[in-house]
Amino acid sequence: MDDIANSFISKIKLEIEDIKYLLQIKRKYNLDFDDAYQYVVAEKYNLTIISFDSDFDRTELKRKTPREVIESEENR
Numbered sequence: 593m594d595d596i597a598n599s600f601i602s603k604i605k606l607e608i609e610d611i612k613y614l615l616q617i618k619r620k621y622n623l624d625f626d627d628a629y630q631y632v633v634a635e636k637y638n639l640t641i642i643s644f645d646s647d648f649d650r651t652e653l654k655r656k657t658p659r660e661v662i663e664s665e666e667n668r
Contacts, residue, residue, distance in 0.1 A: 604633055621651045 606614065610632055618628035627647050634641045634653055641648050641655040648655035656664075 604637055606632060606636070610636065617651075621647070623647055623651075 606629065614625075614628050614632045617623065617631050618625060621628070621631070623631065624647075627645065630641060630643075631648070631651055631653060633639065641653055642658060642661055643655045644657060645655070
C-alpha cells in the first residue's frame with residue numbers, strides 16, 4: 593500500500609523565507625497558522641485549495657469543496 597500512496601503523493605513545503613509572508617497572510621485574512629500555511633503553499637505552487645473550511649472563502653484564492661471537485665470530475 594505504501595508504494596501506491598507514494599506514487600500519488602508529493603511533499604510540498606515552504607522555505608524559511610516564506611514564513612514572513614505566511615504571517616502577513618495570517619493577519620490579512622485572519623487565518624490560523626495552519627490555514628495560512630496552506631494558503632501560501634497553494635499560492636506559491638499555483639494549487640487549488642480543496643477544503644470544507646469556509647475561512648478560505650474570505651481570501652483571494654477562495655476554495656473548492658470536495659463535492660465541487662467530484663462534480664466537476666463527473667462532468668468531464
